[in-house]
Amino acid sequence: xxxxxxxxxxxxxxxxxxxxxxxxxxxxxxxxxxxxxxxxxxxxxxxxxxxxxxxxxxxxxxxxxxxxxxxxxxxxxxxxxxxxxxxxxxxxxxxxxxxxxxxxxxxxxxxxxxxxxxxxxxxxxxxxxxxxxxxxxxxxxxxxxxxxxxxxxxxxxxxxxxxxxxxxxxxxxxxxxxxxxxxxxxxxxxxxxxxxxxxxxxxxxxxxxxxxxxxxxxxxxxxxxxxxxxxxxxxxxxxxxxxxxxxxxxxxxxxxxxxxxxxxxxxxxxxxxxxxxxxxxxxxxxxxxxxxxxxxxxxxxxxxxxxxxxxxxxxxxxxxxxxxxxxxxxxxxxxxxxxxxxxxxxxxxxxxxxxxxxxxxxx
Numbered sequence: 171x172x173x174x175x176x177x178x179x180x181x182x183x184x185x186x187x188x189x190x191x192x193x194x195x196x197x198x199x200x201x202x203x204x205x206x207x208x209x210x211x212x213x214x215x216x217x218x219x220x221x222x223x224x225x226x227x228x229x230x231x232x233x234x235x236x237x238x239x240x241x242x243x244x245x246x247x248x249x250x251x252x253x254x255x256x257x258x259x260x261x262x263x264x265x266x267x268x269x270x271x272x273x274x275x276x277x278x279x280x281x282x283x284x285x286x287x288x289x290x291x292x293x294x295x296x297x298x299x300x301x302x303x304x305x306x307x308x309x310x311x312x313x314x315x316x317x318x319x320x321x322x323x324x325x326x327x328x329x330x331x332x333x334x335x336x337x338x339x340x341x342x343x344x345x346x347x348x349x350x351x352x353x354x355x356x357x358x359x360x361x362x363x364x365x366x367x368x369x370x371x372x373x374x375x376x377x378x379x380x381x382x383x384x385x386x387x388x389x390x391x392x393x394x395x396x397x398x399x400x401x402x403x404x405x406x407x408x409x410x411x412x413x414x415x416x417x418x419x420x421x422x423x424x425x426x427x428x429x430x431x432x433x434x435x436x437x438x439x440x441x442x443x444x445x446x447x448x449x450x451x452x453x454x455x456x457x458x459x460x461x462x463x464x465x466x467x468x469x470x471x472x473x474x475x476x477x478x479x480x481x482x483x484x485x486x487x488x489x490x491x492x493x494x495x496x497x498x499x500x501x502x503x504x505x506x507x508x509x510x511x512x513x514x515x516x517x518x519x520x521x522x523x524x525x526x527x528x529x530x531x532x533x
Contacts (some may be wrong), residue, residue, distance in 0.1 A: 171347050171442065175340065177265040182336045184261065186294055188222065189331035193323035193440060202317065206495075212302025216254065217251045221294065227257035228267075228287055231335065231494040233254045236499055246308040250298045252496050256488035257294040259287060259338055262437035266483050269441060271461030271503060274319040274476040288485055297516065317336045327449055346491075348434045351442045357405040358428065358446060367403075371396045379442045389486020392445050401425075401447065420482060420521040421529075422473040430482070433511075474533045485517035 191197050197219055204217025218226070224235025235255040242248040259267065267286055275282045282372050302308070307413070363367075375392055401407045402424070409431065410424035430445035441461070448464045465471050487510040488496065497506030 171343050171351065171417055175343050177261075177268065178340060180268070180465070181229055181261045181264065181339050182332060185335040186228070186328060186332045188227055188230060189328050189335075190315075190323055191222070191320075193327050194330070195320050196489060198317050211246070211299040212310060213240055213250060213295075213298050214244065214247045216248065220251055220255050221291075224255040225260035225263070226287075226291065228259040228264055229261045229282065229340070230258060230490055231260050231262070232258065234335075236261075236495040239499060245307075246302070247311060248308045249306050249500055249505065250301050252499055253301060253505070253512075254294040254298045256496075256509065256513060257290050257297065257485055258376045259290050259484065260437070262489060263483055265438060266440050266530060267432070267480055269462055270465075270476040270480055273466045274471075275380040286480060286484065289481070293485060293520075300462040308344040309380065312397045329424075344440065347436050347438050347442065350432055350439050351446075354406065354428070354432045354443050355446055356440070357409075358401055358407070358443075359404060361404050361405070363400050363404065367399065368396075371399075385453055386416065401496040405531050406431075416518075419526065420518060421470075421478045422482075423470055430486070433483065433489075434487050437489055440483060476524060478521045481524060482521040485520060486514045487517075488513065 191200075200222070201215045201218050202220050203215075208215050208217055220235040220238040222230065223238050224230045224232045232255055235258065236252055239248050239251045239255070242251060243417070267283065271279050271282045271286075299474075311436035326395045328501070373394060375389060378388055378392070390434065402411060406428045407424060413427040413431075414422075417423075425444070427445040428447055429440045432439040432443045443466070445461050448461065465476075488494070493506045493510060496509050497503045500506070
């Protein structure tokens with residue numbers, strides 16, 4: 171939870187920027203200017219507003235983005251918008267991206283974040299075109315929209331809108347994310363290692379001590395091997411290891427699989443779960459770079475792996491709350507289930523393609 175809350179200042183400024191664009195009346199002009207572009211992808215110009223609120227300007231949230239799609243009159247355009255707004259870089263995904271970009275692309279952080287934003291927009295529009303050409307085909311509706319006057323946003327209005335959205339982020343960290351983290355910790359802890367395995371590690375420590383070669387580094391390596399064995403033996407470890415036969419095509423190991431499973435509930439959980447999986451419980455929680463440093467030094471991690479994970483997190487299943495909202499707005503749980511299955515398959519296909527091609531090219 172502390173790792174998630176560490177990104178609150180960044181999220182707050184993102185929400186402030188979105189609130190300024192909304193209150194100034196500029197977002198309505200953006201919808202008008204982009205209508206011709208969006209129409210070519212089977213959407214309405216007004217679809218840009220749910221996209222931006224969902225994280226088109228990084229730091230939004232898919233839940234209000236899904237609700238903002240109510241302004242669309244055409245049921246098919248509204249449904250296509252509902253199913254593609256989760257591709258935007260919401261405030262829940264942003265900490266994951268910031269962690270990976272900071273750890274593996276430190277020399278090009280701004281460029282990478284800009285590239286991530288462009289990829290999310292391009293994928294959302296292309297998938298919308300695919301959906302409007304197949305499962306929800308139909309004619310586009312003409313653009314009719316009342317443009318509000320330009321005005322300077324008031325300080326009070328900006329403060330209220332920014333605080334409301336930031337408080338939602340904080341409240342989710344203290345409730346949903348906390349609860350999910352506790353559950354994930356439990357399945358990552360139980361069942362414990364068999365007594366004979368624990369005894370073997372104890373004997374190994376004793377043998378090292380008796381040989382006179384005991385050092386902090388040597389004992390730390392034994393502790394790390396024991397922690398990894400315990401995690402592999404747990405319920406979560408068995409699940410992550412079972413998925414590894416498939417996930418290895420995208421470069422994900424069993425620890426990453428555990429984190430991604432938790433991310434189905436809330437994307438911020440990916441960070442807290444990775445922290446637990448890499449045994450960061452004894453690391454100073456104020457050291458924001460601790461997890462990034464651990465990942466950068468971990469076997470199997472490289473920039474290509476990080477980029478593959480960024481793409482998967484960007485596109486895979488919306489969080490549980492977003493799925494509920496999509497189902498309600500679409501009028502059927504069938505579309506909520508569709509978003510979970512379709513988005514996850516699409517994400518894995520993109521991540522696996524990038525990882526395999528990148529590996530062949532030597533990256």
